[in-house]
Amino acid sequence: MFEFTIQEREQALGLYARLKEKILSSLEDGDDERMRHHLMQAIGRHEVGRDVFGLNPIVTSLQTALLVVDEIGLRRDAVLAVMLRPGVESGSVTVDEVGQLFGLSVGRILHGLLRIRDLYENNPVIESERANFVRSQGENFRNLLLSFAEDMRVILIMIADRVNLMRQIRDTENEPAKREVSEEAAYLYAPLAHKLGLYKLKSELEDLSLKYLEHDAYYLIREKLNATKQARDAYIERFIGPVDEKLRAAGLTFHMKGRTKSIHSIWQKMKKQKCGFEGVYDLFAIRIIIDCPIEREKQSCWQTFAIITDMYTSNPKRMRDWLSVPKSNGYESLHITVLGPEKKWVEVQIRTERMDEIAERGVAAHWRYKGVKAEGGGMDEWLAGIRQMLENADDGMQAMDQFRMELEDDEVYVFTPKGDLMRFVHGATVLDMAYHIHSKVGNACTGARVNGRAVTFRQELHSGDTVEILTSSNQKPKQEWLNIVKTSRAKAKIRLALKETQQKEAMMVKEMLERKFRNRKIEQDESTMMRTMKKLGYKEASDFYRDIAENSLDVADVIDKYLELQQGEKVVTGDNIARPADEFVFDEKFHPQVQQNDDVLVIDKNLKGVDYQLAHCCNPIYGDDIFGFVTVNGGIKIHRQNCPNAPEMRRRFGYRIVKARWSGKGSSQYAITLRVIGNDDLGIVNNLTSIISKDEKLVLRSINIDSDDGLFRGNLVIMLNDNTRLESLIKKLRTVKGVKQVMRI
16 A cells, blocks of 8 residues: 655646546546546545555556557547556456446456456566466466457557556666566567557567667667767758659658667667678668548559659569558558668658558557448457467467467468458468368368469468469368468367367277277276376377377387386385495486376466476475476476576576475375485495385385495485475485485485
8 A cells, every 4th residue: 555645646637637638529428527536536545556666556547548548549438447447456446336437338448457467466476477477377378368359449558558667667676577577568568569550659668678678789779879860860851852852843742751760670680680780771761641632542652652763763672562452450551662862772651641640550540540441450350360269279378379470560462263352471371271261171171273373282372372272072180280370260270170080089099998908808097097198208188099090109008008007116125135335236227207196286376287297307296395497388397496407497587487386195106316425334225225115105216326445326216205204214314324425316
């Protein structure tokens, strides 16, 4: 809980006055009085608390609301939802009450914003640790994106909220939280802003993320830009002057401006081209914005194009025509690169006032002109595809990777034989187009005719292609098809088809296995069968049944492994014959394993039953202090907190670490290895094994000893339940005469 400072109170009231002035025309009767009452109530009752950065949530909400108005162009409903959010989060007002006071639309937006907050309420650290949390928790990430996909305004508000937060945390002392916020801004919100056409906000997110994450690179480029600004401005004037004269002579109404590339984009070019700042030549672009009636837009843009290319030589390889076919986010512009004065390449962007507003405000501005264009820039279709992808993705890491692919900017445009235009992400294949048409067409696709030439369904699509899909009733989807398609829609449909096929195959294989077991008079136990699958290297039963169906796994091998597990392990206790240590042979080939793994791991405090493996580098057992590490394939490896690899993992991959703890009763058996060093006395091995054999809950799996100059060094591999029993055993072994050191490895 907190007190408003005098400065914060004045700042909040000043922000509210500015905000009211901007959205006054969209407010309904009573909005101002109800909103002011709510604001003063929140200030007076101290009902909300500062965030992890010490920021006042009422002030930051007002700042975000202004950003939503000025940069995105949203009005009443979105602004009220943003301003009411702190009050709803603190419990002073409910979403239902908001719906009654301000309308269902405001309530719906608030519901989406709160749903996102609720995904992280169990996060034990801070809400800004979303980058770690999102990347490791599949179901939560799906819910996050589904909240985005339900109402476009939720996405726009969350982007504005992140931009404002990035602006406010410049001087914070909470560096870990600042880094987490910056990583997620670069990883998720900047690509999302780009996809929605919010290029100004996207650039700001990228630049601020670079500033906070790669401080030296950011300030190096900024200083270089400042040092060259005067020469750059002078060159822009020399380029613009003759162009301005020619365009005015042609009777065009327009204005021009030079735009320097963002620091982040310059840094990306430096890395891509492996050069210094001086090696990046296209540091700026000239933008020509034409004022003309809607019906003359294309004519005016192409007229400008003709005038400029008559004056300067153009590079045809660097021309981009988004006038004829706009991007899926509604972006329309004509980009050309010409050889200007002093033989320097200059990028020129030609667009109208309407197109420029859409370019600056993205999809929000596009709604205003929906009557001009028949469809909403493809965004409705894009959101529908995202929902379908999320519903069919197997895990959150997979969903995240696919979602980021959907945010790619490059697009290709192809035609059906009837002349219908279809838009796909760069790299999409014939198979993507088949599934875009219909699931049945995709499932039966065998190839296509592209521009009259027969090709396979792996063929990549290129803009301008005319594509006719070929099908066969004998064709069936295969697992490797997932590596061929690029779009979320196609991947979702293939996974759905594979699941249906696998379910049928699994039932048939299961019945066949039961029959084989009955023929050999073996009683089949479900838990032993699941352990058999894991021993054979399978994480999913569906993969196990699929390999049997495809004859890549022999049923005889399955039965042999099942019988081996059913018989269990034999106890090794020694033969009680005194012998020197040099008669034992050291063997490093043993790999510890877990028997009867029925303990429960709770990951991130509330998730159970998550697929995980125990790391071989530190071999954690029940009771150890542990953490989870999200691997590149989406699985989780469990490590001890004092694992020798832990410091490096935390330093390089902190965003992939999740909290984990043990639950259950510790009834599983874990194999641990103890390193014992001591004097090579006669009978010392028997003394060691005797201590182990006296405890019925300990099993000695193997003992390997090496003797040299009267000293022995040996490894004991022991099966036990938890670390309490392990500590007790280590204490007992240290009491054996001649033992100098006992350690866990």
